[in-house]
Amino acid sequence: MNIEVMNLTKDYGSTRVLDNINLNINKGLYGFLGPNGAGKTTFMKILSTLIPKTSGEVYFNGISVENRKEIRKIIGYLPQKFSFYPNFTVYEVLDYFAALSNRKLSRSEILSKLEEVHLQELFKVKTKALSGGMKRRLGIAVAMVGEPEVLIVDEPTAGLDSEEKIKMRNIFSEIGRHKTVLLSTHVVEDIALSCSTLVVLNKGKVVYDGTVRNMIQQAKEKPSSNGELISPTLEDAYMKFIREV
Numbered sequence: 001m002n003i004e005v006m007n008l009t010k011d012y013g014s015t016r017v018l019d020n021i022n023l024n025i026n027k028g029l030y031g032f033l034g035p036n037g038a039g040k041t042t043f044m045k046i047l048s049t050l051i052p053k054t055s056g057e058v059y060f061n062g063i064s065v066e067n068r069k070e071i072r073k074i075i076g077y078l079p080q081k082f083s084f085y086p087n088f089t090v091y092e093v094l095d096y097f098a099a100l101s102n103r104k105l106s107r108s109e110i111l112s113k114l115e116e117v118h119l120q121e122l123f124k125v126k127t128k129a130l131s132g133g134m135k136r137r138l139g140i141a142v143a144m145v146g147e148p149e150v151l152i153v154d155e156p157t158a159g160l161d162s163e164e165k166i167k168m169r170n171i172f173s174e175i176g177r178h179k180t181v182l183l184s185t186h187v188v189e190d191i192a193l194s195c196s197t198l199v200v201l202n203k204g205k206v207v208y209d210g211t212v213r214n215m216i217q218q219a220k221e222k223p224s225s226n227g228e229l230i231s232p233t234l235e236d237a238y239m240k241f242i243r244e245v
């Protein structure tokens, strides 16, 4: 999968929320970092065909994002907030959403999809009894039920404890081995270390696009006068890119 984003701009009234974004996205895990209000959700919603762009182009393997019907066959989207019917079991949720996307999955196929998000043992549990992290993992299984080439997830780790964050990271790393995964966060360490590419957004602009390693390298300050070398962490590097705008 190749996603080309060219001069993408989004205005809400007279406010420019995305300003001339240019990106080339391929297979793997892409982390979109940025402070609150940077434009991450807006970017994800445009790529998910939920809201229109103001100008510029987005192509998925050459198909324009304006071709909503075709693009929706290619992508799975998990928004920041979502809910399930509380009395459905974990199994029923996946069965139901598979049917909605015109797929008839066998019992073993559903259980195998639940296994990918470590929920196979909870298949009989009603969704109202799941923790926040479990619901989020079920959301990922739902987003993946149509076997999309691209998974887009907005703030997947918000409000989760450390154990759940690690589970999430591992799930995304696994999916990113074969597919394109775009995820947004404003908490750098949560997810960024497992991403092959980071895109830092600030005030609607891309201020960094590249590997984690390169981001840290670029942020390394010159040795100070006493010869002391400063080794920035990823968080330091991120803050530097955000401040420089």
Ligand SMILES: Nc1ncnc2c1ncn2[C@@H]1O[C@H](COP(=O)(O)OP(=O)(O)OP(=O)(O)O)[C@@H](O)[C@H]1O
Residues within 6 Å of the ligand: 012, 017, 034, 035, 036, 037, 038, 039, 040, 041, 042, 043, 186
């Ligand atoms: N429907 C809308 N109408 C007007 N302004 C909007 C709308 N949606 C978002 N905005 C504004 O666009 C800017 C970018 O918002 P967006 O939600 O994309 O940022 P974000 O990086 O995802 O932030 P957060 O982490 O807080 O979700 C913000 O200033 C927000 O107030």
